[in-house]
Amino acid sequence: MARQVTGAARRVADAAEVLRDEKFNARRIELAEAALETLGELGFARTSLREIAQNSAFTHGVFHYYFSDKLDLICCCVRHYKAKCVTRYDEVVATATSRDELTEGFLAKLAATLQNEARMHRLWYDLRSQAMFEAAFRKDVLEIDKSLEAMIWRIASRYAEFGGKRPASSPAALYALFDGLFQSALLKHLAGDKTAIPELLDEVRRLLPTVC
Amino acid sequence: MARQVTGAARRVADAAEVLRDEKFNARRIELAEAALETLGELGFARTSLREIAQNSAFTHGVFHYYFSDKLDLICCCVRHYKAKCVTRYDEVVATATSRDELTEGFLAKLAATLQNEARMHRLWYDLRSQAMFEAAFRKDVLEIDKSLEAMIWRIASRYAEFGGKRPASSPAALYALFDGLFQSALLKHLAGDKTAIPELLDEVRRLLPTVC
């Protein structure tokens, strides 16, 4: 009987702890999201915790309550960013019923991303570069890279499928190609080059039939 | 006569100034080279002028004598880096007498670069990302990117030439592809992945005949 009570008490306590953990985690994500704003604006090198706090509704102390240190915060940011990013094109893949539809959907999304989410994406490239110096970032960054590669592969596979074919290159090569093109277009776009986006679209439109 | 003397004096003065300028510039490059050491080790975000000075034979004051500020120094580093980088594969292109020779020369250089100059290359990716935030870097970075694209294009053109063909894609797409692959391999290599280099070589070996 004592054991049962203990068991029940344990269950209640566990449930409470789970709840607390969830709340704690939700807060962490709120904070990470706020941090992403400033990180996207200033980049990793120029972003301090105080700056993050000032551009948000939180005080700088809260960040230390929820994160063990700055790296911990930024790792959380990276992980959270991943979840948003990795499914960006999946709807297009799911709803397209033809090659053309898939192409146009993909291109439209590509243009919109470049136009509206330039800051988040430059942060991604920044952090991926940071991972080359800071080992703490590597695991998450490599994981995200894999997910993005898989995302591109899903698009390419579907595209090839519509033509009754198979993609002509490996997932790694396809991802390298599109990521490289996107990165270059992003830099030009940020530098004020109005032709960056249309040129990227042209290039991708030309490329798709040749690689898939 | 007075005019002649003035003219001669002017010429002498000019010559002296040119000499001083050259010496000044040579010193700047020495300092930039020293700075590149630390930058390659720590990355842009974690590198301070004092750290640079401590890892070199110079005191931190000298850097402020030769550079107006930190950005000026790093811009000079980037420009200097460019000169070294952009001709890396030209000897291979010049001396190869067949497809195979070009392929093997290119792959060997690729592997050696990844192995021995990982630090300089991660710095390049770092600074290219910084250019997405810091306008002061953009001009130089875009220029270097163009030069690298041209370098890849020379390789691909020569390769295609050996086969009596023309490259199948645009310079931009080819550069994006190889740069993307290299970047990914570099990250994996730095993360301790022993298969990164051989996998890159395999991929490139497979890719070359299909794109050129």
Add this chain to the structure above:
DNA sequence: CCAGAATCTTGACACTTGTCAAGAACGAAT
């Protein structure tokens, strides 16, 4: 309603940063 835990604020700390200025060391022309 109240005690204790969780959450948050505030201010301080030790340290690092970029920048600058005063003067020392040096080199070359007179």
Add this chain to the structure above:
DNA sequence: ATTCGTTCTTGACAAGTGTCAAGATTCTGG
């Protein structure tokens, strides 16, 4: 050898950094 301009060293400054801890506030279970 002296002088003057160049080059370099040193030390200081203000501003900004991550981190922490003490206390205020809010929430919650009893």
